[in-house]
Amino acid sequence: MIRSLEDVSRLAKEKGPKKLAVLSPEDEEFMRAVKRSWEAGYIEPVLIGDRGKMDRVAEKVGFDIGRFDTIEENDRQTVSDLGIGMLFSGKLSIVSKGQIPTSYIYRSVIRAESKAGSGMTVSVMSLWEIPGVDHLVAFTDSGVNIKPDFKAKVEIIKNAVFLGHLLGYPRPKIGVLSSQRGFGEMMPSFRDYKSLRKLAEAGGLGECEVVKGVSFSDIFLGTRGRMKSHEQVDLARTPHVILVPCLDTGNIICKLDLFLNVKRCSLTVTSKGAVCIPARSDMSDSIEGQIAMGVVVADRMEKEVH
């Protein structure tokens, strides 16, 4: 069972190197992360992007990229299509986002999944490592679906449960968030919570459990609880997966890592492998950790599938 990002980097070293395409590593932080990941033995990179820019930043971080496959491409959608295409044709195990917005990758993956007829929905999981919690916690969907309806939420949960199982959580707990309060009309997100809980109980979401309650208060204090002091809060109760009601909520909360004592690592699991989704503002240490996660997930997927 993977309990921390340290476990992830240890395993990545053990299972690597895996072939990974980086989409537009055109700034120093991304290139430094690729360099370190290669040095650590996680990956064998394929670099796709603006040749001039990649050369410049590689030189700046002291990385000789002449020895790797490099594909010159300036159009961002094409960069993304090329990388995802190689993942789906089995030429490589992992793709990592570089300095391009997630929406390009989202489009490429949707097209590729539809071509492959997998029926898989695309969603992003942002994993947090939280001190005092003995497992990683996935916020989802933090990157793709703007306002997922019930059907989309079912698919988003299935993706997260799949990842949870890969990480070694046999029956992941899922918190379905809704801002339903004691007043006002019933919110769609609360209706979805009730339906998802029923569906999970009936086994319709696979091996997982939707926990009772729709807010962090419910999770940590109980649905009728009150907090007397912060000391009474036991973070160990944090579920493995937090399903957020919409993209704004997921993305805004998962990036609290810049403020809280947590580490973040984001990825998408496609039917053909992992795609690392670091934020364009992430620093090289964080990106390196996210690449390591991609390696571990890819390794475990290969074993599942083949």
Add this chain to the structure above:
Amino acid sequence: MTSTFKETVKEAKEGGVKKRIAVPSPKKHHMEPISRAAKEGFITPLLIGNGKAIEAMIGNSPLASLSYQIVEAGNSAETLRTAISLTRDGQADILLQGGVDQKTFMNAVLDVKTGLLKGKLASYVSVLQLHQIGKLVLVTDTFLNNFPGIVEKQLIVENALGLAGLLGMDQPKIAALAAIEQVNPSISSTLDAAILSKMSERKQFGKAFIEGPLDMDCALSQTAAARKGLQSVVTGNADIYLVPEIETGYQLIQAIVFFGKIETAGIILGTVKPVIPDLPFLSDEDRFIELALAAMISNKGVSHG
């Protein structure tokens, strides 16, 4: 500028006159923060309900030796009615939810005819004490408004600016949050944020400055923003965070409270007097601070909401 809750307590005391706090159907767990604020000398509780039961509850608690008033009333509907009319008529300065259930309380407070609305819109603001940067930060709306449109967001900002002014924020910097920092027509929060940002550029919010859309990394960190090619006085230095809607607001504040163990206090703005709803994720300490915050607002009172 008020940069800690300790200063808020000091300012609460500076009014000289004790603020009268209306508490309908008080329960035992309300006593700790109320007694403490009474002992610190900035409030007098008006406990509304069954006199005998309230006296029994006070028993030997610290409140027993302090000044308080009991207003006799029957069931919780009646205690709430009394509390609201005392507040509206100026016999109470601050209203607490007390032991009334949230639905009854909020409906009564927000009732257009018989409630406590001052202007067009009431909103809830969470005040955070951030030790790392040594200042208080506001997050709004984290409780009241579900899916505000641009008109409502403008009023939410104005309510928050009223409080920011009382806290001595001279030129408040506001981060209008969204999932991404680029304007994307299919993500409505980015459109609203962009419009508010443009309005502030045209000085429609006075000296306050709104930047948006900002995703959380850009809002929290100047370095992160710079890597995304974004230069602004707000990035890494916001005084007020405006959330796009309640799904984000209500969970964001709780994520901060639980994962960050951050002290917060919340208050309803846009009402004739400060109103404090009873939210589960506040500690006794936080509830004491809320009373101080409300008393401070009441002291400086002119521009509440």
